[in-house]
Amino acid sequence: MNPETLRYNSSHEWVGIVEENGEQIAIVGITDFALEQLTDLVYMALPQVGTQLSAGDEFGEVESVKAVSPLYCPVDGQVVEVHQELVDNLEQLAQDPFGSGWIIKLRVGGNVSLDNLLDYDAYRKQCAEA
Numbered sequence: 001m002n003p004e005t006l007r008y009n010s011s012h013e014w015v016g017i018v019e020e021n022g023e024q025i026a027i028v029g030i031t032d033f034a035l036e037q038l039t040d041l042v043y044m045a046l047p048q049v050g051t052q053l054s055a056g057d058e059f060g061e062v063e064s065v066k067a068v069s070p071l072y073c074p075v076d077g078q079v080v081e082v083h084q085e086l087v088d089n090l091e092q093l094a095q096d097p098f099g100s101g102w103i104i105k106l107r108v109g110g111n112v113s114l115d116n117l118l119d120y121d122a123y124r125k126q127c128a129e130a
Helices: 032-038 091-095 120-129
Strands: 013-020 023-030 041-045 058-064 068-072 077-082 104-108
């Protein structure tokens, strides 16, 4: 996914919308900035397939040697896929956070709104001010 076309939570999750098998799918991950802040990851908890989430819901957590950080869902949807291999391969998350480091996929309605999320420039500005 191209970071410049994604949308962002202020809590450092990203989302991109794609079409798969005629359905709108939201792919969700966490940003390179968040991973740099966390440093060495040691654990990740992920939701079950079928879980219904609303924007703002906590859907898992990532733990580093420094801190435990909850993961917040940027859009409403139902979990249709969980990137389970990340749990045993956390370095993949840091190596490619906007590609193979995706965390969950959600089935979203055709009228999914990303208006309440930050665009790339606004997100990078927030990170620079942190």
